[in-house]
Amino acid sequence: MGTIPNGLAIPGRAGALLAELGDRVVRCDLYDEVGAPVYHDLVGKETYEVRELLTLLRAIPGSVLDLAAGSGRLTMPLLASRRDVTALELSGSMLKLLAARLDAAPAALRNRCTTVQADMSDFTLDREFGAVVLGTTSISLLNASGRQGLYESVRAHLAPGGRFLLSTVALESSDTAPAETEVEFTGSDRGYRLFEYWTAGAESRTVTIFPAVIEEGPVEVCTTSIRVLSAELLEEELRSSGFAVRSRHMLPDPGARHHNVLLEAEAAA
Ligand SMILES: C[S@@+](CC[C@H](N)C(=O)[O-])C[C@H]1O[C@@H](n2cnc3c(N)ncnc32)[C@H](O)[C@@H]1O
Numbered sequence: 001m002g003t004i005p006n007g008l009a010i011p012g013r014a015g016a017l018l019a020e021l022g023d024r025v026v027r028c029d030l031y032d033e034v035g036a037p038v039y040h041d042l043v044g045k046e047t048y049e050v051r052e053l054l055t056l057l058r059a060i061p062g063s064v065l066d067l068a069a070g071s072g073r074l075t076m077p078l079l080a081s082r083r084d085v086t087a088l089e090l091s092g093s094m095l096k097l098l099a100a101r102l103d104a105a106p107a108a109l110r111n112r113c114t115t116v117q118a119d120m121s122d123f124t125l126d127r128e129f130g131a132v133v134l135g136t137t138s139i140s141l142l143n144a145s146g147r148q149g150l151y152e153s154v155r156a157h158l159a160p161g162g163r164f165l166l167s168t169v170a171l172e173s174s175d176t177a178p179a180e181t182e183v184e185f186t187g188s189d190r191g192y193r194l195f196e197y198w199t200a201g202a203e204s205r206t207v208t209i210f211p212a213v214i215e216e217g218p219v220e221v222c223t224t225s226i227r228v229l230s231a232e233l234l235e236e237e238l239r240s241s242g243f244a245v246r247s248r249h250m251l252p253d254p255g256a257r258h259h260n261v262l263l264e265a266e267a268a269a
Contacts, residue, residue, distance in 0.1 A: 012180035014195035014208040021219050030224040036093035038209060038222050040071040041187035049135050049167060050077045052251055052262055060163050062130020067120045068138035071097035079109045086114045121149035128159040134166040140227040151241035155267055164265045168229050172257045173200030184212060203227060231261040244268040
C-alpha cells in the first residue's frame with residue numbers, strides 16, 4: 001500500500017505505483033488548484049445524467065439550485081434549457097473553471113446564472129428554488145452529519161411544491177470481479193490512468209488518477225475518497241429529515257459495476 005504525502009493510504013496497483021514514484025509524487029485533491037483542471041478535462045463536459053434531469057425538471061417550474069456545481073457540467077445544460085440557475089460550489093478552483101465557461105457563453109445564458117462559493121452542508125441564500133439538484137453522486141462526498149446539514153439547508157430553500165433531485169451509486173460486488181479497476185482516458189491534450197479501488201461492503205472507494213505518461217521530475221497524482229451510499233439509505237435519511245421520496249429512476253450504468261440512481265424528493269406535508 002502506498003501513502004501519498006498529507007493523505008490517504010492508497011491500496012492496490014495505484015498504491016504500488018505511488019510507492020515506486022516515492023517523493024516525486026505531488027499529491028492533489030481532485031477539486032483543488034491542480035486537480036480541478038484534471039477533473040474538468042476528464043468529465044467536465046460529459047452529458048451523463050443530463051437528459052434524465054432535464055426530463056424531470058420539465059414538470060417543475062421555477063429557478064434551479066445546482067449544488068456542488070463544479071465546473072458546470074450540469075449548470076451549463078440547465079442554463080441552456082432556459083432556467084435561472086444558482087451554482088453553489090465549495091472549491092474556488094472549480095468555480096474559476098465555471099466562470100471561464102460562463103464568460104465564453106452568450107450573455108443571455110450567462111446572465112441567468114449566479115455563482116456562490118459555499119458549503120452544501122450548511123448554506124443560507126436569500127431565496128427559494130423550484131428545484132435543488134445534487135447530481136454526479138456528489139452526496140457521497142458528505143459524511144452523515146454533513147448530509148444532515150444538507151437536508152436541512154435544502155428544505156429551507158425549496159419553494160412550496162419544490163423538488164430535490166439527487167443521484168447516488170450502487171456498486172455491485174462479485175466473487176470474480178477484481179477490487180481494483182483501471183481505465184485510460186484521453187483528455188484535451190494529455191492522457192490519464194484512473195484507478196478505482198473498492199472491496200465488497202467497504203464504506204468508501206478510492207479513486208487515484210495518474211498521468212498516462214510519466215515524465216522525469218515531479219508527478220501530479222490526484223486522489224479522492226468517495227462514500228458508497230445506497231439509495232435505500234438516502235431514502236431513509238430523506239424521510240427522517242422531513243422529505244417524501246416521490247420517485248426513483250435507474251440511470252444508464254456509467255461503469256461495469258456502477259449502477260446509478262436518481263431520486264426525486266419533496267418536503268413532506
Ligand atoms: C463529482 S464533482 C461534481 C461536479 C459537477 N456537478 C459535475 O457534474 O461535474 C463534486 C463537486 O463537489 C464539490 N464539493 C465537495 N464538497 C463540497 C461541499 N461540501 N459543498 C459544495 N461543494 C462541494 C467539489 O469541489 C466538486 O466540484
